[in-house]
Amino acid sequence: MELQELIEQFAVEGKVLKVGEYGNGHINRTYLAELEENGKTVKYIFQQINTDIFKNVDQLMENITGVTTYLREKILKRGGDPDREALKVIPTREGASYLREREGCYRMFRFITDAVSLEAVERPEDFYESAVAFGNFQSLLADYPAKNLHETIPDFHNTPKRFEAFEQAVREDICGRASFAQPEIAFLMERREEMAALTGRLLRGELPLRVTHNDTKLNNIMMDTKTKKGICIIDLDTVMPGLSLYDFGDAIRFGANTAAEDETDLTKVSLDLGLYERYVKGYLEGCQGSLTPLELSLLPMGAKMMTLECGMRFLTDYLVGDTYFRIHREHHNLDRCRTQLALVADMERKWDQMEAVIRG
Ligand code: ADP
Ligand code: GN1
Ligand code: MG
Numbered sequence: 001m002e003l004q005e006l007i008e009q010f011a012v013e014g015k016v017l018k019v020g021e022y023g024n025g026h027i028n029r030t031y032l033a034e035l036e037e038n039g040k041t042v043k044y045i046f047q048q049i050n051t052d053i054f055k056n057v058d059q060l061m062e063n064i065t066g067v068t069t070y071l072r073e074k075i076l077k078r079g080g081d082p083d084r085e086a087l088k089v090i091p092t093r094e095g096a097s098y099l100r101e102r103e104g105c106y107r108m109f110r111f112i113t114d115a116v117s118l119e120a121v122e123r124p125e126d127f128y129e130s131a132v133a134f135g136n137f138q139s140l141l142a143d144y145p146a147k148n149l150h151e152t153i154p155d156f157h158n159t160p161k162r163f164e165a166f167e168q169a170v171r172e173d174i175c176g177r178a179s180f181a182q183p184e185i186a187f188l189m190e191r192r193e194e195m196a197a198l199t200g201r202l203l204r205g206e207l208p209l210r211v212t213h214n215d216t217k218l219n220n221i222m223m224d225t226k227t228k229k230g231i232c233i234i235d236l237d238t239v240m241p242g243l244s245l246y247d248f249g250d251a252i253r254f255g256a257n258t259a260a261e262d263e264t265d266l267t268k269v270s271l272d273l274g275l276y277e278r279y280v281k282g283y284l285e286g287c288q289g290s291l292t293p294l295e296l297s298l299l300p301m302g303a304k305m306m307t308l309e310c311g312m313r314f315l316t317d318y319l320v321g322d323t324y325f326r327i328h329r330e331h332h333n334l335d336r337c338r339t340q341l342a343l344v345a346d347m348e349r350k351w352d353q354m355e356a357v358i359r360g
Helices: 003-007 057-077 124-140 159-172 178-190 192-196 199-203 244-255 273-287 293-297 299-320 332-349 351-359
Strands: 015-021 029-037 040-049 099-101 104-110 210-212 221-224 230-233 240-242
Touching (some): 003 015, 003 029, 003 040, 057 124, 124 221, 124 230, 178 192, 210 244, 244 273, 244 299, 293 299, 293 351, 299 332, 299 351, 332 351
Antiparallel strands (some): 015 029, 029 040, 040 104, 210 240, 221 230
16 A cells, blocks of 8 residues: 555545655654645654564554553643643544554654754753653653553563573574674673673662653654754653663763764764763753662663663674664664674773762
């Protein structure tokens, strides 16, 4: 079925004017759809859900409708504008939250207008504002009934499990690529003992399980073009019970790196301590004092673990033949892995300074 026909299955009025691929997500296939409604052009985000990754789309969409409905009510109560500050799922004409066709599963969201998602920090203030917004998102969901959430990707940030999958990929080496990644494999093996730094503490009951976003990349937040504030958190596929350290850490991994996630010139990769400090400040503000002393002291470890884990996931995907993350060139996942590991190495060099920022 043509994209236009698929879009017409949703509860929208008007004629489809234009549809084109959109954004830089690694997982779903995202399109911007422009429709003519009552003489006006109205935009929507139309997505093909990655069903290789999200096996149970009913559960995935139940999470998203549950969380967005809850957020809308909370935003309304505090005098905000739910249409701009929360994602809105557009149902199908039959009233379902997504469309299942032979070719795949599709969903539609209202487009957040007058806002941008950034691929890199342009002004340090933007990074601070994104931290306030992600912290705030966590605060808004603090009382969300976690039992209503399905685990859309089991063991998503279970770093020791990710390590097992990585070891298996090295052992099997089905694409014959391990020889291209010997230094990276060794780097990860040397850190084997550290892989349980967060999950071990969770298992021992030392860290609280919260409702977290789990994918806090800078391009998963819409920044208001006028006020420059983080207006709406998007990409809610992985909202699940998790650790605050996952959300803090993944944001640092992506946003406080002086280079792009797939930079091939590793001399450009480093942790920007100034940006890290601003993110800490914004995140603590957004979390409104809810973090425990142990969570606070582990923020640097959150940043390191999420970077290490992501590097390991990119490498695992490279070894098994690029089946998970969308790639745009040969060895793309190996390049992404190298950037992450270079960033981990820089964090290790700057460890005392990272901890000093937290002590204030
Ligand atoms: P993926 O899971 O593949 O990362 P996302 O849901 O993050 O997909 O969408 C990819 C990109 O599309 C985002 O980074 C953002 O630029 C844009 N986008 C997604 N949803 C919206 C929305 N409701 N309004 C405006 N832009 C959006
Ligand atoms: C993916 O969906 P996207 O592009 O925002 C991935 C994250 C990784 C990230 C690395 C569901 O995020 O876990 O950290 O790529 N999302 C999923 O860029 O696996
Ligand atoms: Mg995304």
